[in-house]
Amino acid sequence: MSKSSLIAGLIGATSLVGLSALGVQAQTSGEPVKIGAIVSVTGAGAGLGGPERNGLLLAEKDINAKGGIKGRPIKFIIEDDASNPDTALSKANDLIFGQKVQALLGPSLTASTVAVGGVTHANKIPQIAFTGIGPAVERERKCVAHVLPPQRLNATALLEYAKSIKANKIGVLHDAGYGNVVMAELRPLADKYGVKLVAVEKFEIGATDTTTQAAKVKAAQPDAVFIIATSATPFRNVKQIQITQPVVAAIGSSSYEYVNAMGPAADNIVIPEFVVGEDPLPHQKAFVELFKQTYNSTPKNYEAAAWDAAHIIAAALNKAGADATGEKLCEAMKAPYTGVLANYDFSADDMTGIPLSSFIFSKLVGGKYTRTPFRITQ
Amino acid sequence: MTLSLVLQALFAGVTNGIVYALVGMGLSAIFKGSRVINAMQGEFAVIGAMTTVLLLTKAGWPYPAAIAGGALSGALVGAFIEVAFVRFMARKNASEDSFLLLTIGLALTLSASVLFFIGRDGHLLPPLGGEGVLIILDAVIQFHALWLIAIGIGATLALRAFYHRTTIGLSMMAASIDADGAATTGINVGRMRTFTFVRGGLLGALGGILVTPLIGVDYQLGLNLTLKGFAAAVLGGLTNPLGAAVGGLTLGLVESLAIIGISSSYKDVVAFSVLIVIMILMPQGILGRAGRRGG
Numbered sequence: 001m002s003k004s005s006l007i008a009g010l011i012g013a014t015s016l017v018g019l020s021a022l023g024v025q026a027q028t029s030g031e032p033v034k035i036g037a038i039v040s041v042t043g044a045g046a047g048l049g050g051p052e053r054n055g056l057l058l059a060e061k062d063i064n065a066k067g068g069i070k071g072r073p074i075k076f077i078i079e080d081d082a083s084n085p086d087t088a089l090s091k092a093n094d095l096i097f098g099q100k101v102q103a104l105l106g107p108s109l110t111a112s113t114v115a116v117g118g119v120t121h122a123n124k125i126p127q128i129a130f131t132g133i134g135p136a137v138e139r140e141r142k143c144v145a146h147v148l149p150p151q152r153l154n155a156t157a158l159l160e161y162a163k164s165i166k167a168n169k170i171g172v173l174h175d176a177g178y179g180n181v182v183m184a185e186l187r188p189l190a191d192k193y194g195v196k197l198v199a200v201e202k203f204e205i206g207a208t209d210t211t212t213q214a215a216k217v218k219a220a221q222p223d224a225v226f227i228i229a230t231s232a233t234p235f236r237n238v239k240q241i242q243i244t245q246p247v248v249a250a251i252g253s254s255s256y257e258y259v260n261a262m263g264p265a266a267d268n269i270v271i272p273e274f275v276v277g278e279d280p281l282p283h284q285k286a287f288v289e290l291f292k293q294t295y296n297s298t299p300k301n302y303e304a305a306a307w308d309a310a311h312i313i314a315a316a317l318n319k320a321g322a323d324a325t326g327e328k329l330c331e332a333m334k335a336p337y338t339g340v341l342a343n344y345d346f347s348a349d350d351m352t353g354i355p356l357s358s359f360i361f362s363k364l365v366g367g368k369y370t371r372t373p374f375r376i377t378q
Numbered sequence: 379m380t381l382s383l384v385l386q387a388l389f390a391g392v393t394n395g396i397v398y399a400l401v402g403m404g405l406s407a408i409f410k411g412s413r414v415i416n417a418m419q420g421e422f423a424v425i426g427a428m429t430t431v432l433l434l435t436k437a438g439w440p441y442p443a444a445i446a447g448g449a450l451s452g453a454l455v456g457a458f459i460e461v462a463f464v465r466f467m468a469r470k471n472a473s474e475d476s477f478l479l480l481t482i483g484l485a486l487t488l489s490a491s492v493l494f495f496i497g498r499d500g501h502l503l504p505p506l507g508g509e510g511v512l513i514i515l516d517a518v519i520q521f522h523a524l525w526l527i528a529i530g531i532g533a534t535l536a537l538r539a540f541y542h543r544t545t546i547g548l549s550m551m552a553a554s555i556d557a558d559g560a561a562t563t564g565i566n567v568g569r570m571r572t573f574t575f576v577r578g579g580l581l582g583a584l585g586g587i588l589v590t591p592l593i594g595v596d597y598q599l600g601l602n603l604t605l606k607g608f609a610a611a612v613l614g615g616l617t618n619p620l621g622a623a624v625g626g627l628t629l630g631l632v633e634s635l636a637i638i639g640i641s642s643s644y645k646d647v648v649a650f651s652v653l654i655v656i657m658i659l660m661p662q663g664i665l666g667r668a669g670r671r672g673g
Contacts (some may be wrong), residue, residue: 047498201642206602208593209394212634213642215386215517232500232594240592241386241518242511261500261594264509 028068032075033322035313036095038106038116039130039306043083047230047257048108048302052130053078055306056105058294062307063314069322074314081107088112092119102317103127103329105309108302110134117144124326126316126333128309130302133350143330145312145346147305147339149354154250155186157272157359158226159193160376161248171199171222171245173213173238178252179228186226198222203234211237218243227269229253232261239265246270255300259364266367274341275304276362279371287340301341308339312346385517387634393523393592395630396530400585401607402614402622403537404578410617411554411574414464414477418485419582420603424492426452426583427595431501441504445587452583453576459484460575465568485600492597505591526588533584534623541619550574613653615663624664629653 037056040049056076064073077099081088088107095101096119103126107113113129114137120127121141132150133139149157162170170190174183183200190197199220201213214237217225225243227234228250235258238247247269253259254273259266277298280288287307291299316332317324324332334347345353356376362369405419430448433439439447463480472480507521540547552560553570561567585603586595593599607622610629614621629649636648656664 050498201637203642204646206598208397208589208599208602209390211390211393212387212637215383215390216638216642219380219383236592236594240511240520242513257498257500261502261596263502263594 028064028071028073030072032073033069033317034075034077034099034101035310036092036099036101036104037076037078038081038088038091038095038104038108038112039078040083040108040112041080043081045083045109047255048130049080049083051255051300051302052106052108052306054291054295055299055303056310058291058303059307059310059314061294062290063310069314069317072322074317076105076310077101081109081112083109083112085109085111085115089115089119092116096120096123096125101125102322102324103313103326105306105313106130113144113146114138117141120144124330126313126326126329128312128333130305130309133352138351139349142351143326143333144351145333145344146350146352147309147312147341147344148301148352149251149342150350150352151182152185152189153352153354153356154272155182155189156356157376158186158228158248158250159189159195160356160359161270161272161361161374162195162224162226163193164374165224165246167223167246168194169196169198169220169222170224170226171201171217171220172197172226172228173201173203173210173217173234174226174228175205175207175231175234176202177205178230178250182228182250182252186228203229206231207233209237210234211241214238214241214243224248226250227253230258232258232265235262235269236265239267248272251301254362255302256298259367259369262364262367264367266364269364270372271362271364272359273362274301274358274360275299276360276369276371278369281360283338284340304339304341308337308341308344312337312339312344382516383638384635385515387638388631389517389519389523391631391634392527392627393519393630394633395610395627396527397585397589397603397626398606398610398629399623399626400530400533400581400588401603402610402626403534403619404581404585405604405607406611406614406616406619406622407537407581408574408578409611410619411550411578412460412464412468412477412571413474413554414481415474415608416578417478417481417604417608418459418488418600419578419607420600420605421485421488422452422456422579422582423586423589423603424595424597424600425455425488425579425586427503427586427590427599428492428496428501429583430503430587431590431595432496434503435501448587449580449583452579452581452586454579456575456577456579456582457572459579460572464571464575468568468571485604489597489600496597498596500594500596501590502594503587503590520592522591526592529584529588530623533581534620537581537619546570546573609653613656613663615665618663618665621663621665628656628664 039052079091113131127144132148199217203210224246230252249271251273254271320328320332336345342354342358361372361374408416426448429451430444433444433447505522506525510521549565550570553567557567610626611622614625632652633649
């Protein structure tokens with residue numbers, strides 16, 4: 001092949017590649033629409049913020065590939081709050097007043113969400129938090145939406161599963177942070193479900209051994225054991241002292257990080273959650289496939305929550321216009337939305353609107369997630 | 379409260395106590411030999427355990443070799459820290475507070491390095507003696523925990539023999555009690571301090587490797603172990619490595635018995651109240667005076 005024909009061939013190939021890229025990707029042009037995002041990439045909340053950032057970056061690519069916001073590209077300015085509410089607040093101020101973002105996504109943790117909500121609420125900037133609704137003040141903030149379920153819903157899902165396996169006597173192992181918050185909702189609900197909490201044992205966050213607490217739960221002879229924690233330790237201890245009753249875990253433990261740390265104990269544990277990447281629901285398949293191609297790993301709930309938040313704000317911008325005021329964007333957001341994680345309705349009182357029927361129940365079998373057929377019908 | 383529950387609490391208390399003791403013994407061995415309160419003692423455990431995990435899973439070494447490699451890595455890091463940092467600071471007569479700040483800084487740096495290079499994930503090691511358990515009156519204890527207890531007691535006795543029976547142990551003790559006096563009799567005080575750190579690193583790494591099959595290891599484990607180990611060491615008398623063993627067992631047992639006796643919600647309140655009372659009644663630690671005699 002001569003030199004000139006080689007060059008001609010190369011030019012031809014390049015233009016073909018260019019054409020095919022054009023065919024798949026819609027072109028975006030003009031000034032980017034800026035959206036701020038605050039996640040905890042470092043610090044105690046890094047297990048949430050890391051996955052959320054991956055979800056956001058993937059969503060940004062996806063939204064722009066599909067035409068952006070009325071032809072303009074969307075741009076997420078992602079900041080790390082180091083799991084600290086003060087840092088979250090100063091980052092929010094910078095994003096809103098310095099960078100002039102249209103809306104804010106995040107933060108990852110409840111304390112930071114409450115802090116940032118004070119600014120977004122006062123300045124009518126739409127916010128979609130990667131947390132469940134927390135203290136009462138958040139109910140008054142009608143433009144701070146939440147893409148994760150409130151703890152009351154998590155507690156209800158645990159009890160629904162207990163009811164389905166006819167477990168009336170429940171033992172609980174919970175940590176002093178996340179576990180305490182869920183327990184506060186679980187106690188009053190248990191009566192309603194006719195469930196008796198025969199042993200409720202607490203351990204500190206970061207505890208390296210909870211064997212004695214587990215032994216007390218075992219001694220109370222429950223029909224099933226709830227574990228509400230963000231650590232692998234209680235799961236290992238429960239298996240070590242040979243508790244054979246079914247173990248149901250709250251969504252806080254549903255990450256690969258914890259499951260890997262459970263080792264052989266990651267077996268026969270049921271978790272009410274939303275995304276099982278190994279066996280996604282039909283409407284979750286496209287997201288899961290795209291995620292796997294991009295990151296070479298399997299997504300779980302937090303990746304999906306961030307992806308949903310990004311698409312919800314994009315949909316609102318497309319509806320209300322790229323330069324719409326915060327108030328208009330808020331109005332545009334207040335509609336039912338079918339996301340990858342769940343079905344939301346931000347006009348609901350809890351600023352989430354996730355129904356119990358959005359929960360799926362995964363089961364760890366030999367360290368692998370499987371999806372059980374059990375769903376809650378409302 | 380049933381007998382089996384009490385027995386289960388005793389098993390858990392002794393197992394945890396030995397872990398606290400191993401960390402505490404390393405801490406007090408270093409304090410004894412160099413007057414440095416080593417806030418990175420728990421990081422030695424993380425280094426030892428993580429090295430063992432990597433040698434076993436990534437390099438494919440046989441388990442005993444990986445354990446030896448992990449323990450050695452703790453010793454080497456200990457030596458490095460003495461040669462690279464402590465030696466220079468000691469030459470300039472750095473105060474105890476400066477050394478404390480140094481080790482706190484090193485603890486944070488090492489924990490961040492583990493996070494950066496190895497990642498957030500927790501890792502487990504295979505238990506010694508397999509997954510088997512011993513069941514007495516419905517109370518369960520892993521074979522591995524029995525190994526841990528046996529090795530922990532063995533290490534304690536070996537440490538005692540080392541201080542009392544070997545020339546190098548006696549030299550280390552002399553160098554720590556009176557550095558100038560030791561130097562005039564021909565003891566190389568600087569080298570003794572390096573050995574002190576080597577042994578502290580070795581003990582810490584050994585503790586980390588032994589505890590990993592039970593509780594797993596991740597980048598955050600170090601600080602947790604340091605705090606409990608420090609409590610154990612102070613409780614037993616900081617200048618006496620044997621005291622750390624007694625302190626560790628006391629702490630472990632008080633913690634687990636508080637859970638069954640009162641409530642898991644008040645575990646730390648009860649455990650630390652007991653510690654405060656002990657410290658008021660015995661300000662030198664449980665074995666404080668024995669420590670003065672050379673422990």
